[in-house]
Amino acid sequence: MSTEPLNDAEGLTLDHITVRFGGLLALDDVSLRVTPGRTVGIIGPNGAGKTTLFNVICGFVAPQSGALTLDGKPFRPKPHHLTRRGIARTLQGVGQFNGMTVLENVLVGARSRKPEADAWEALDRCGVAEHARALPGSLPYAKRKRVELARALAARPRILMLDEPAGGLDADEIRWLADLIQGAETTVLLVEHHMELVMSVCDEILVLDFGKPIALGSPAEIRTNDKVAEAYLGAAA
Numbered sequence: 001m002s003t004e005p006l007n008d009a010e011g012l013t014l015d016h017i018t019v020r021f022g023g024l025l026a027l028d029d030v031s032l033r034v035t036p037g038r039t040v041g042i043i044g045p046n047g048a049g050k051t052t053l054f055n056v057i058c059g060f061v062a063p064q065s066g067a068l069t070l071d072g073k074p075f076r077p078k079p080h081h082l083t084r085r086g087i088a089r090t091l092q093g094v095g096q097f098n099g100m101t102v103l104e105n106v107l108v109g110a111r112s113r114k115p116e117a118d119a120w121e122a123l124d125r126c127g128v129a130e131h132a133r134a135l136p137g138s139l140p141y142a143k144r145k146r147v148e149l150a151r152a153l154a155a156r157p158r159i160l161m162l163d164e165p166a167g168g169l170d171a172d173e174i175r176w177l178a179d180l181i182q183g184a185e186t187t188v189l190l191v192e193h194h195m196e197l198v199m200s201v202c203d204e205i206l207v208l209d210f211g212k213p214i215a216l217g218s219p220a221e222i223r224t225n226d227k228v229a230e231a232y233l234g235a236a237a
């Protein structure tokens with residue numbers, strides 16, 4: 001894996017990121033370039049550092065060393081500025097405000113001068129427009145996951161970060177999700193345990209193990225990588 005300094009190309013780069021929580025090395029010198037339009041998977045066993053990596057990109061966790069760039073410029077992410085910078089993230093689970101309707105929840109994500117139009121378009125795209133006036137808590141789990149996706153899409157992000165979007169979904173819903181990701185006209189960062197989904201939608205996959213990047217490559221390369229088999233796929237088998 002390359003340890004060359006990353007140049008100032010378009011897109012998001014993480015350059016030698018290290019995060020420690022006390023004595024625990026959660027991310028150990030992780031570099032990644034996310035080129036616009038690509039779908040990049042981040043996989044690894046439980047505790048490998050995937051969520052921490054997402055939290056660094058979102059500004060929830062500040063790395064002890066390393067740097068990020070966005071479109072070639074230094075990027076010091078702040079959670080409340082993310083959508084303004086073109087980044088939207090779904091949360092694990094469903095994470096909605098229960099006192100608000102589905103539409104109101106999705107409007108929280110919308111940022112343009114026409115938030116209603118963006119919210120309705122996102123609801124439509126996720127197949128949940130008919131539930132716009134419902135309270136999220138009245139919907140089945142899979143529909144609530146779609147609402148969570150719609151909330152992120154309503155921001156019209158350039159970079160869509162999906163945190164375990166397949167968790168708790170059945171095979172039909174996962175197929176629908178795969179189609180949505182493949183049809184997305186944005187860069188997608190995907191943290192996911194569902195290997196079939198990751199392998200089918202990603203252009204490139206970063207594998208972490210105990211915070212260390214152990215492989216970076218196409219799905220075919222990752223499938224046949226011995227270190228990955230040992231660290232992750234073997235463990236899941």
Ligand SMILES: Nc1ncnc2c1ncn2[C@@H]1O[C@H](COP(=O)(O)OP(=O)(O)OP(=O)(O)O)[C@@H](O)[C@H]1O
Pocket residue numbers: 021024026044045046047048049050051052053
């Ligand atoms: N705020 C924190 N304080 C202390 N330790 C933390 C904190 N956040 C994460 N960790 C630890 O850092 C390591 C990486 O955690 P992280 O949640 O990033 O892993 P993950 O790959 O997302 O795991 P999972 O697949 O289970 O979600 C784990 O050992 C975790 O316990």
